[in-house]
Amino acid sequence: MAMSRTGRNARVTVFAPRIDALLREHRGADLFRLEEDTVGVAGVDLMDRLLRSRPANAEERPTFKPVQGRQVTRTDASALMQAVSADVRAALRKPLGRPDLTGKWPHVAHVYLRDLVFGRESFRFRILVDRRLELTPKLTWMAVAAGTAMLGKPGAGIPLSQLAARALNAENYQDRRFAMYLYRRVAAPVCSTVSALATNALWLGAPFDEGVSNRDILLEALRLLPPSWNLLRMASPEYPAVDGRIGRADDILMFPLLSHRDPRLWDDPEAFRPERWKDLDPDDQPGYLPFGHADERCWGRHMVMPLAERLLDLVRRDGLVVSPEQTVGRVELDGLLEVAGVRMVRG
Numbered sequence: 001m002a003m004s005r006t007g008r009n010a011r012v013t014v015f016a017p018r019i020d021a022l023l024r025e026h027r028g029a030d031l032f033r034l035e036e037d038t039v040g041v042a043g044v045d046l047m048d049r050l051l052r053s054r055p056a057n058a059e060e061r062p063t064f065k066p067v068q069g070r071q072v073t074r075t076d077a078s079a080l081m082q083a084v085s086a087d088v089r090a091a092l093r094k095p096l097g098r099p100d101l102t103g104k105w106p107h108v109a110h111v112y113l114r115d116l117v118f119g120r121e122s123f124r125f126r127i128l129v130d131r132r133l134e135l136t137p138k139l140t141w142m143a144v145a146a147g148t149a150m151l152g153k154p155g156a157g158i159p160l161s162q163l164a165a166r167a168l169n170a171e172n173y174q175d176r177r178f179a180m181y182l183y184r185r186v187a188a189p190v191c192s193t194v195s196a197l198a199t200n201a202l203w204l205g206a207p208f209d210e211g212v213s214n215r216d217i218l219l220e221a222l223r224l225l226p227p228s229w230n231l232l233r234m235a236s237p238e239y240p241a242v243d244g245r246i247g248r249a250d251d252i253l254m255f256p257l258l259s260h261r262d263p264r265l266w267d268d269p270e271a272f273r274p275e276r277w278k279d280l281d282p283d284d285q286p287g288y289l290p291f292g293h294a295d296e297r298c299w300g301r302h303m304v305m306p307l308a309e310r311l312l313d314l315v316r317r318d319g320l321v322v323s324p325e326q327t328v329g330r331v332e333l334d335g336l337l338e339v340a341g342v343r344m345v346r347g
């Protein structure tokens with residue numbers, strides 16, 4: 001594994017070899033071949049034209065791709081997003097309190113968010129937002145099946161999140177199973193993506209200067225370590241029409257990770273400088289797509305930012321710092337790009 005020093009501190013970020021090779025070999029390139037049937041794209045104009053040429057299809061959507069062959073309708077998808085947004089809004093109204101956030105992040109942040117947003121649910125729901133489930137889809141199915149079988153209505157007076165109530169109200173086993181699986185699809189990223197983002201921010205820059213806003217810190221963390229670091233689009237006829245170097249059978253992987261560090265677009269691209277966002281509009285910044293393309297941006301981003309800001313508020317209020325003994329942070333080749341095992345201690 002090779003190293004990259006991105007923060008202002010002595011900490012070094014070590015990327016998994018494949019990510020590191022991408023950064024070393026293709027940063028600043030528009031298009032490059034990755035496999036016989038896959039091209040990589042990191043050029044800002046080309047990404048824009050490709051993403052504009054057709055909407056993502058059902059299989060390419062990370063959250064609402066079909067569940068075991070059953071399509072998720074747009075109505076179902078927006079109802080679920082509304083339910084989880086309501087749960088997040090309710091969580092954000094709670095006082096900050098005195099949680100102990102020392103220990104290994106992102107795990108500590110994940111558990112905190114799970115309890116904050118979904119804490120009232122009984123065990124069978126909580127098991128569905130467990131981080132370990134990210135690792136293997138098979139495990140996910142086991143947990144969903146177990147949860148569905150255990151499912152009776154809870155006693156009166158047990159408040160449930162809106163999201164859980166939707167799953168409980170389903171008519172029959174098949175529908176309930178479907179609803180619980182979808183519950184997981186939207187509940188899990190609230191915990192896993194937000195904890196990844198906050199951890200990356202702390203790793204890159206904590207302790208932060210007092211005058212710097214959480215918003216600018218997060219925008220800069222999303223630039224250097226975007227949790228959603230690549231966008232996949234399957235081969236389709238629109239793409240060769242956009243660029244003749246793309247074949248009809250080529251899948252496309254687009255890399256915000258690379259465009260976010262393109263020296264043609266950014267001053268001092270490797271440096272963590274939250275101040276740069278004072279004068280930049282994150283929704284209109286060429287090559288900056290941590291939440292995807294303008295035409296179909298992440299539906300969760302309005303929940304992500306305030307939750308991540310709350311984590312930073314707590315860390316800054318309580319004076320937590322990355323353990324001075326920890327100077328190396330690893331980023332594995334995984335679904336989400338995150339620094340693993342960041343030890344937070346009292347400063």
Ligand code: HEM
Binds near residue numbers: 063289291293298301
């Ligand atoms: C740090 C946090 C997050 C990041 C960086 C992120 C990033 C992204 C990106 C890049 C896309 C576009 C994907 C593409 O065009 O292929 C996307 C789409 C989407 N995101 Fe997020 N996301 C985050 C959190 C969430 C959360 C918490 C939820 C749900 C609760 C969510 C729900 C969605 C949905 C519904 C879409 C539309 C496509 C689909 O059906 O999956 N995201 N997100």
